[in-house]
Amino acid sequence: MxxxxxxxxxxxxxxxxxxxxxxxxxxxxxxxxxxxxxxxxxxxxxxxxxxxxxxxxxMGSGIAVTSVGAAAPAVVERIAEQATKFTHTCFMVTEYEGFTEVAAALNRLTPGDHEKRTALFSTGAEAVENAVKIARAATGRPAIVVLDHAYHGRTLMTMTMTAKNVPYKEGFGPYAPEVYRAPMAYPFRYDGDEKACAADALARLKDIVLTQIGAHNVAAIVAEPIQGEGGFIVPAEGFLPGVVEFAREHDILFVADEIQTGFARTGAMFACEHEGIVPDLITTAKALAGGMPLSAVTGRAEIMDAVAPGGLGGTYAGNPVACAAALGAIETIESExxxxxxxxxxxxxxxxxxxxxxxxxxxxxxxxxxxxxxxxxxxxxxxxxxxxxxxxxxxxxxxxxxxxxxxxxxxxxxxxxxxxxxxxxxxxxxxxxxxxxxxxxxx
Incomplete structure (x- = not known):
């Protein structure tokens, strides 16, 4: 040591x-x-x-990945054990227990006591992109609403959802259609108190959804409970619960992007718990597998199961070694x-x-x-x-x-x-x- x-x-x-x-x-x-x-x-x-x-x-943890440490014993031991058995089969070809065990853990740990399903992937951006697919399939609607200062990834869809141009978007357009941006309740950059900040940002978001997009066209509002790359912005208190309430009123899904905030990082297992938010879908990655590439979408069973068999997947999705690492990381978070x-x-x-x-x-x-x-x-x-x-x-x-x-x-x-x-x-x-x-x- x-x-x-x-x-x-x-x-x-x-x-x-x-x-x-x-x-x-x-x-x-x-x-x-x-x-x-x-x-x-x-x-x-x-x-x-x-x-x-x-x-x-x-003081960076590989951008919030090695939350359990750079070589946590439980993670290393499980990786080694699994690697001696097999490193890959593709879960869509032949199955293995690790995938199901990680899904069960996520269904147990994520907010809400409703019945859930989980889909595993490889990267955070892949999880967000699949959350969009799932939301569109479940609602039959095309539009996705994101927030100012958001960061959701580097793929075409998630790059479009990301706010900052340089270095993430410059020169890579044209971007994906049907992505719309609404204000973020950013207390430091608002001329007023936090309550007014939340109320004003929420009012502007509602106006954009109702008048510019049409609520009946919106599949999901996707938000980070604390914005990561955008500046570790903690939304003004009450803003996100207000967004969730508005979404429910219009049958819009709320997706919590917890890729950077999830798995104990914020002093709760998931950051949306700080304001009592139960998302319809939640995306996770980074700290999920203690340094191995693994991500997930977890959500309400009826929403997740709206996608027909074959509609979700990926050659490396839920790789068995990464799943073993995730079980070790979750064990470490809970036991320590x-x-x-x-x-x-x-x-x-x-x-x-x-x-x-x-x-x-x-x-x-x-x-x-x-x-x-x-x-x-x-x-x-x-x-x-x-x-x-x-x-x-x-x-x-x-x-x-x-x-x-x-x-x-x-x-x-x-x-x-x-x-x-x-x-x-x-x-x-x-x-x-x-x-x-x-x-x-x-x-």
């Missing part, structure tokens, strides 16, 4: 990582960006150990109390972030998030004008000091923190100390 402490033996990136990164440029398409050009040799818990021997604190741990992380981190805001000279405009999904939004002092230059400078400082943080937000001005839920307090505090030093150095 790696000593759980930050350790820098070289500059970051070190010489071996620099050489490997130069070689990568000759082999890998340049469209793959990189947050921090270090090559990882192995990982343990919340530490990434690079090829130069540097031990980096992971990681829902409660996420809430503890919030209680420890939020006061520190508030201290940083107070000492930032107005450069931190907002601190927000839930559980272990937390963020600071950087602005020009004295304004709410986005300051991506501060976010980039702060990320560069953290990276040089051996702390992996991620930049996000429609305006590129948000630092997001997604530590593995198994991170120890000492490692967490060290990462926050590095972040605080970077905030003090912003100019």
């Amino acid at each position: 790696t000593d759980q402490a930050r350790l820098l033996k070289t500059a970051v990136p070190g010489p071996r990582s620099v050489a490997l990164h130069e070689a990568r440029a000759q082999q890998v398409a340049r469209g793959f960006g990189v947050t921090l050009p270090v090559f990882v040799d192995h990982a343990d818990g919340a530490l990434l150990v690079d090829v130069d021997g540097n031990q980096l604190i992971d 109390g990681l829902v409660a741990r996420a809430a503890q992380i919030e209680q420890r981190v939020m006061p520190r972030l508030e201290e940083m805001r107070a000492a930032s000279g107005g450069r931190i405009g907002d601190v927000r998030g839930r559980g272990a999904m937390l963020a600071i939004e950087l602005v020009e002092p004295g304004t709410k004008d986005p300051a991506p230059r501060f976010a980039q400078a702060l990320a560069a400082h953290c990276h040089a000091e051996g702390v992996v943080v991620l930049v996000c937000g429609t305006y590129g001005n948000v630092i997001r923190l997604l530590p593995p839920l198994v991170i120890g307090d000492a490692l967490l505090d060290d990462a926050l100390d590095v972040l605080a030093t970077g905030v003090r150095g912003l100019a």
Whole structure:
């Protein structure tokens, strides 16, 4: 086991990582960006150990994937056991128990006590795209409504549903038809209190659906309970419950995109539970399988079963090794109390972030998030004008000091923190100390 402490033996990136990164440029398409050009040799818990021997604190979890740690024992053991049996059959050709066991776990864990069905896929975007297919099949309607600042993926449909143009959409059009965008209740960027923010955004969404689209044409409203790539935006309280109520009134399905928020990340097993929302369909991925590619759509049985046999699937959908990993990840979340741990992380981190805001000279405009999904939004002092230059400078400082943080937000001005839920307090505090030093150095 790696000593759980930050350790820098070289500059970051070190010489071996620099050489490997130069070689990568000759082999890998340049469209793959990189947050921090270090090559990882192995990982343990919340530490990434690079090829130069540097031990980096992971505050990104591979974008909320390794919530149970980078090599959780239950995940590794189940992967190894399954890999010795078989690595693939295609569930649509011959079946295996792991697929059904993961489906049963998701049917049990997701919000609502109604009868459910689950379909497994490989990626988050694939899950969202199939949720759209299912919603259209169940309702016989074409239109899909999404929100400002949304991120849903990189495929044609999900790229269309995603709000931000660069880098996700630029040059890739034309886009999929029958996707419409409505306002998001974004408290920091609203001139008024949170209650008014929720009411105004909901009123505008209703107007768009009723007058521009026609409610009878809308199959589903798809929303992230906390927006991820868009900036870790927690909707104004009451907005999403209002959306759900409106959807029910017009026989529109509500789809919760919990790909980044799901599986204990926000201090609840699923983020929509914070406001008592029971979605018709819920999409999951990322933390579902502890690092293996697996995603799912779970929903009301009558909606899921609206698709005829053969209408759902994929060669790698619900791969047996990935299913084994998911059972290990779910076991770890439940046995180690990681829902409660996420809430503890919030209680420890939020006061520190508030201290940083107070000492930032107005450069931190907002601190927000839930559980272990937390963020600071950087602005020009004295304004709410986005300051991506501060976010980039702060990320560069953290990276040089051996702390992996991620930049996000429609305006590129948000630092997001997604530590593995198994991170120890000492490692967490060290990462926050590095972040605080970077905030003090912003100019």
